[in-house]
Amino acid sequence: MNAGVDGPHSAGVRTEQLEYIAAVTRLGSLRRAAEELRLSQPALSETVRNLERELGVDLLERKRSGATMSAEGRELLPHIAQVLEAVDRLRAAAGEQHRVSRMVRVGTVSAATVPLLIPVVREFRAAHPVTQVEVVAARQAEIHRGLAEGAFDLGLVNELDGDDLPAGLDSVELLRGRPVVCLRPDSPLAALDAVTVDELLTEPLIAMRTGYVMHRFVHRLLAGRLPSFSYSTDGAEMGKLMVAEGLGVTVLPDFSVVGDPLERQGTITHRPLAGDATGVRLTLRRRRADAVPRAAQELHEAFVRRGCELGGVVQGATGSHARPAEG
Numbered sequence: 001m002n003a004g005v006d007g008p009h010s011a012g013v014r015t016e017q018l019e020y021i022a023a024v025t026r027l028g029s030l031r032r033a034a035e036e037l038r039l040s041q042p043a044l045s046e047t048v049r050n051l052e053r054e055l056g057v058d059l060l061e062r063k064r065s066g067a068t069m070s071a072e073g074r075e076l077l078p079h080i081a082q083v084l085e086a087v088d089r090l091r092a093a094a095g096e097q098h099r100v101s102r103m104v105r106v107g108t109v110s111a112a113t114v115p116l117l118i119p120v121v122r123e124f125r126a127a128h129p130v131t132q133v134e135v136v137a138a139r140q141a142e143i144h145r146g147l148a149e150g151a152f153d154l155g156l157v158n159e160l161d162g163d164d165l166p167a168g169l170d171s172v173e174l175l176r177g178r179p180v181v182c183l184r185p186d187s188p189l190a191a192l193d194a195v196t197v198d199e200l201l202t203e204p205l206i207a208m209r210t211g212y213v214m215h216r217f218v219h220r221l222l223a224g225r226l227p228s229f230s231y232s233t234d235g236a237e238m239g240k241l242m243v244a245e246g247l248g249v250t251v252l253p254d255f256s257v258v259g260d261p262l263e264r265q266g267t268i269t270h271r272p273l274a275g276d277a278t279g280v281r282l283t284l285r286r287r288r289a290d291a292v293p294r295a296a297q298e299l300h301e302a303f304v305r306r307g308c309e310l311g312g313v314v315q316g317a318t319g320s321h322a323r324p325a326e327g
Contacts, residue, residue: 014032015087016030017051018080019057020044025077026105026134027151029066036174069150077150085294103132107143108156109212110235111256112282115175118158120302129301131295137235139211144169147287154286154303158213158253160280168288172300174307177254179217180270181210182243195272203247204229206239217278219250220261222300243268253280 023033030048034041038184052059057079059073062107069077080148085102108117138146140159146152156174165171181195189195203226212235231248232238239250241259245268253265257270284303286296 003025013051013054015084017047017054018083020047020049021056021073022077022080022084024048024060024067024070025073026103028068028149028151030062031220050256056096056307074148074150074287078289081293083298103134103145104153104293105134105136105151106154106299106300107136107138107146107152107158109143109158110137110237111158111214111217111253111254112156113237114260114304115255115258116282116306120299120306123300123306124302126297128295133299139209139234140213141211143285150287153236153293154300156303157283157285159281159283160213160217161281168287169285172284172304172307173281173286174303175255175281175310177282179214179221179251179276179278179280180254180257180272181249182240182252182257182268182270183249184246185266185269187249189271190269191300194272196274197225200249200295201225201227201228201271203227206231206233206242206248206250207233208232208239208250213280214251214253217280221251221273221276240268243317253282276314282326 010087018114019041020033020037024030027033027036031041034044039047048060049149055076055216057069057076060067060074061070068295081102088102103242106117117135124131124133136146137150140157143152143155143157147155147169148166181189181200182260183189183203187203191200201222203293205218207218207230209232214236229248231242233242236252236256239252239259240262242248243250244262250271251273254270257268260268265268284307286292286300290301290327
């Protein structure tokens with residue numbers, strides 16, 4: 001079956017052309033898309049250029065670092081996804097045995113792994129066995145860029161109270177918590193009810209690299225003061241592993257620590273920061289668009305349901321400051 005849609009400059013646009021441009025957008029590279037589609041790169045490039053001529057729009061911005069959707073292409077991307085989903089439904093109704101599955105790409109900070117990401121993906125997989133979910137760990141700016149360019153359908157990011165929402169994105173708050181000190185139960189700081197900045201500075205500090213919200217928070221918290229020794233790492237998961245191995249302490253959102261397998265095993269624990277009432281939120285973001293692919297919409301709804309089930313706060317987190325997430 002070779003379904004087509006009418007274009008302004010020809011009799012029709014082929015479905016495979018739309019599938020190819022979706023692959024280039026998802027992978028951010030003509031070369032990687034050609035490898036996945038098992039085409040030569042020149043053949044793929046020519047197919048995309050033919051589609052651009054058919055539509056009268058430059059869909060891609062081609063750079064040495066890769067290919068990304070142009071502003072005009074981003075406007076058309078939701079409609080392309082809708083056409084492909086409609087073709088999938090047509091194939092299913094016609095009884096084709098080799099149905100093409102869709103993929104939803106989620107960019108996420110690793111702080112979201114325990115409370116939200118794993119339970120939601122498990123639930124979504126059970127309900128949508130032929131839809132692939134690709135999870136990409138990234139920093140906040142990378143997630144925002146991927147959403148804007150169409151490389152990600154959804155993004156999970158942390159933000160501090162007062163942070164602005166980037167233009168062109170919709171946001172739903174899923175969880176609210178506070179930064180806490182993540183440490184081993186045998187750490188001297190574990191004997192304290194709350195940890196002051198002076199006490200935090202006595203231990204080796206495992207800091208997040210630039211681009212993570214917790215890097216920005218700790219920089220502000222320490223106000224130029226330096227710990228006895230410090231490491232830097234990418235993301236909450238690596239930070240917790242380093243704490244578990246006795247390399248030091250780190251500062252993370254409480255919802256990233258509570259319920260973590262390492263915490264359940266008694267390998268790590270957490271303590272609040274004395275005198276600090278900073279709020280940190282885990283939010284779900286997507287590009288603002290009139291049309292949203294059905295699979296992405298249903299995964300979005302699954303994340304929101306999970307946030308509501310948790311009441312906007314992970315049970316066992318620090319204090320009753322959390323409020324229910326807005327649906």
